[in-house]
Amino acid sequence: MNPAYKRLTIAGLFLLIALVVVEMFAYDVIKISWVSFMEIQPAFQPMYHPLPVPTDAIPVEGVAFSLDLGVPPNPISADQTSLQRGNELFQINCVVCHGTGGRGDGPIASKLLNKPFDLTSFPIHSITDGGIFFVISTGVPGKMPALNENLTVRERWDVVNYVRTLK
Ligand code: HEC
The missing domain is CATH 1.10.760.10 (Cytochrome c-like domain)
Known part of the structure; x- marks a missing residue:
């Protein structure tokens, strides 16, 4: 085999392996708990019951109502x-x-x-x-x-x- 082709094949193989490894992370085959995913943290949806006012918060619209x-x-x-x-x-x-x-x-x-x-x-x-x-x-x-x-x-x-x- 032409040595140039041989090198190309080996390089291609390495690239493929690297890709597979990256995809394993991307599709959670290998799971790492990253710092945070914004979409899975507790959230208050629009039109749901309002967030309770945190203690010591300063209301910007005047008196807070509770x-x-x-x-x-x-x-x-x-x-x-x-x-x-x-x-x-x-x-x-x-x-x-x-x-x-x-x-x-x-x-x-x-x-x-x-x-x-x-x-x-x-x-x-x-x-x-x-x-x-x-x-x-x-x-x-x-x-x-x-x-x-x-x-x-x-x-x-x-x-x-x-x-x-x-x-
Ligand atoms: C998505 C539909 C919807 C919207 C928008 C809506 N309401 Fe209502 N509202 C209702 C329903 C349904 C009830 C009946 C609740 C029940 O059976 O107790 C109600 C009940 C009420 C009541 C009586 C509450 C009680 O004691 O039962 C008041 C007052 C009221 N609405 C005012 C308003 C005002 C003012 C707005 C606009 C700022 C508004 N609503 C917007 C659906 C709606």
């Missing part, structure tokens, strides 16, 4: 600006389920196992503003998603003020 501290009073007065904002945010975030008039007849309502609440009817009047605020923030497990990541604290109060005007 059910342990009781239901907060509504700090935002229901003026023209607040209601207008609340209306817009309601159209964006709530209408799909609760419907434009808040009657629980949004476009996807009929597809849901748990029917969205009629926001114009009796029980809503017995929930305080702070209660509605918490429903928007934390959702209702298995029924309504937490919207704390979609709406800032101020925006949530605006929506609360708007929901109050639905009769």
Whole structure:
């Protein structure tokens, strides 16, 4: 055999072996626990229950709200600006389920196992503003998603003020 071919074959063989070894790592035939894989660490998915506030954390949106501290009073007065904002945010975030008039007849309502609440009817009047605020923030497990990541604290109060005007 031509010596050049012989060398080429040997080099090729070495390359092949190197490739096989690399692939063994790539396909976890040989497992090494690398420092971390971002995708398999514990994570809080969007619209899941909000992350608990770490102790000593400083809230950037003003007072942090926690059910342990009781239901907060509504700090935002229901003026023209607040209601207008609340209306817009309601159209964006709530209408799909609760419907434009808040009657629980949004476009996807009929597809849901748990029917969205009629926001114009009796029980809503017995929930305080702070209660509605918490429903928007934390959702209702298995029924309504937490919207704390979609709406800032101020925006949530605006929506609360708007929901109050639905009769
Ligand atoms: C994915 C659909 C969905 C979206 C979006 C949604 N909701 Fe709901 N909501 C529901 C369902 C379903 C219920 C009924 C929960 C139950 O049966 O207790 C509910 C219940 C409620 C209740 C009553 C909670 C209670 O005490 O039972 C309020 C208040 C409310 N929603 C407000 C809102 C507001 C305000 C928004 C927008 C910021 C919103 N929801 C967005 C599905 C939704």
